[in-house]
Amino acid sequence: MFDIQRYNPSLADAWNQFVARSKNGTFLIDRNYMDYHQDRFEDCSLVFFRKNRIYALLPANIVGNTLYSHQGLTYGGLIMDEHCTGSMVFQLFTELNAYLVQMGIKHVEYKPTPSIYHVIPAEEDLYALTVCCQAQLTSRDLSSTIVNDHHIPFPESRKSGIRKAKRNQLAIYESDNYAAFWQILHDNLQEKYHISPVHSLDELLLLKSRFPNEIKLYLVQQQDLVLGGCILYITPQVVHVQYISANKKGKELCALDLLFEELILQRYKDLRFFDFGKSTTHTYTELNTQLLFQKEGFGGRAICYDTYEWDVV
Numbered sequence: 545m546f547d548i549q550r551y552n553p554s555l556a557d558a559w560n561q562f563v564a565r566s567k568n569g570t571f572l573i574d575r576n577y578m579d580y581h582q583d584r585f586e587d588c589s590l591v592f593f594r595k596n597r598i599y600a601l602l603p604a605n606i607v608g609n610t611l612y613s614h615q616g617l618t619y620g621g622l623i624m625d626e627h628c629t630g631s632m633v634f635q636l637f638t639e640l641n642a643y644l645v646q647m648g649i650k651h652v653e654y655k656p657t658p659s660i661y662h663v664i665p666a667e668e669d670l671y672a673l674t675v676c677c678q679a680q681l682t683s684r685d686l687s688s689t690i691v692n693d694h695h696i697p698f699p700e701s702r703k704s705g706i707r708k709a710k711r712n713q714l715a716i717y718e719s720d721n722y723a724a725f726w727q728i729l730h731d732n733l734q735e736k737y738h739i740s741p742v743h744s745l746d747e748l749l750l751l752k753s754r755f756p757n758e759i760k761l762y763l764v765q766q767q768d769l770v771l772g773g774c775i776l777y778i779t780p781q782v783v784h785v786q787y788i789s790a791n792k793k794g795k796e797l798c799a800l801d802l803l804f805e806e807l808i809l810q811r812y813k814d815l816r817f818f819d820f821g822k823s824t825t826h827t828y829t830e831l832n833t834q835l836l837f838q839k840e841g842f843g844g845r846a847i848c849y850d851t852y853e854w855d856v857v
Contacts, residue, residue, distance in 0.1 A: 545635055546599065548643045551589035559591065562598045562625065568657045568666035569623040570779040573603055576754045580747060581616050589614070590643075592636055600624050600636060609648055613655035619849060621656035622669040633668035637676040644856045654679065654852045660689055660782050660817045679854040683828040688836065688844025690808060690818040696843035698805070705798030706805050712766060712797045716806045719763045722748050724770045729789040741787065748775070762807065764790070764799035771799040776807075781816040783807070788820075804842050820844045 551559065556575045563569040571577055578589075588606035592599045601623040603614040613620040622633065644652070656669055673679040690696075698706075719725075726745045733739050743751070752759045763773035772790025776783055790799045808818050823836035 545594065546639050547593040548639065549591045549593065551587060551591055555591055558598060559589075559601060562601060563623060566601075566623050566625045567628075567664045568621075568662045569601075570657075570661055570777075570782075571755055571758045572617055572777070573601070573620065573623055574755075577751065578603060578614065578616065580750055580754075585614065585616055587614075590640070592640075594632075600628060600633070602640075606649070609650040610653065611644060611649045611651070612653045613851075617655070619655050619657045619661070621654060623657075624666055624668065626664060628666075628668055630668045630671060634672045634676055637669070637672040641677065641856055649856050652677075652679075652854055652856060653682075654854075656850060656852070658687075658847055658849055660819060660847055661779060663780055673852050673854070677854040679852040681850055682853045683851040685822045685824045685828050685849040686831065686836070687822050687847045687849055688820040688839035689847040690820075690843050690845075692808075692813055692816055692818060695808075696845070698843065699841055702801055702805075702841050705801030709764075709798045709802035714764055714766050714771065714797060714799055714802050716803055717763050717765060719761050719773070720752075721763060721770065722752065722761055722775075725761055725763060725773045725775070725787075725789070728770070728772060728791050728794075729787055731791070732789050759786075762803060762811075764794060764803050766793075766797070769793075771797065772803070774800075774803060774807075776812075778812075778815075782819050783812045783815050783817070784819045785821050800838075808842060818844075819847065822849060 560574050563573045585605040588604045588611060590602040590604060603617060603620040603623070605612050605614050624633070654673065657666070659667065723745060726741065726748065729741050733741060758778050760776045760778060761773060762776065764771045771794030774785050775787040777786050788800065812818060820839040823832045823839060824830060825832065
């Protein structure tokens, strides 16, 4: 029923056009985003054709005999459009497993796109995973999300911080000064965790140049002094906070309290969800309670980013 092909660059335009009209894809699945780090991963993305037309996509990479929902992406899974149905997706996974056996794949790790990114319901893959693949949920990362038509009021501690920031004449600017923000972010991550940001400054600038409307930087400044900020990934109904950071003075003056008041209640009030991102570590079982407390203080509540695994037989 399906003609399954491994992705190659000649399919880039068709891939990107399908992602743009899909019900659960975002610009992270666009090849102009995925391929920025193609030197780090052996791409094994799959394209499912039916009647000579693309029916679905699976962004993926391969390590040994394991197929991964692309390890360079936060989420992925099967990318579908409105024509995909439950019974057809079930058949697709049946044929996928047979195809993977032929490839010599023994194991699959799969990260479905969280429901907040679905333009219309898109969980046909979750049923197929459970029944067709006997997949098991193996990790669950905790993110904090605000539903913009049901705001939870800020607590007094946040309101107090906002007042302090305004008394000190802090202001919010959309900016292209990624270098200033990246340095603050880098210094904080080095001091706390002895790590660097996932994206280098050059990578951020490259991605910004490719997706100028989807990637935005907002800075908090006291006159010309940059105190902190955040980088946002903007998808059709979700504003996702990719990076947050403030320097010592920014923390003292509650710069981030002012920043998120403006972003949540003013600049992005018309998008459906405001997602702060994960508060779990790469091992997923360790919860950064201080970071979670900050996000919940703005009204964020739990959304899970899940990983499923199964053995191919």
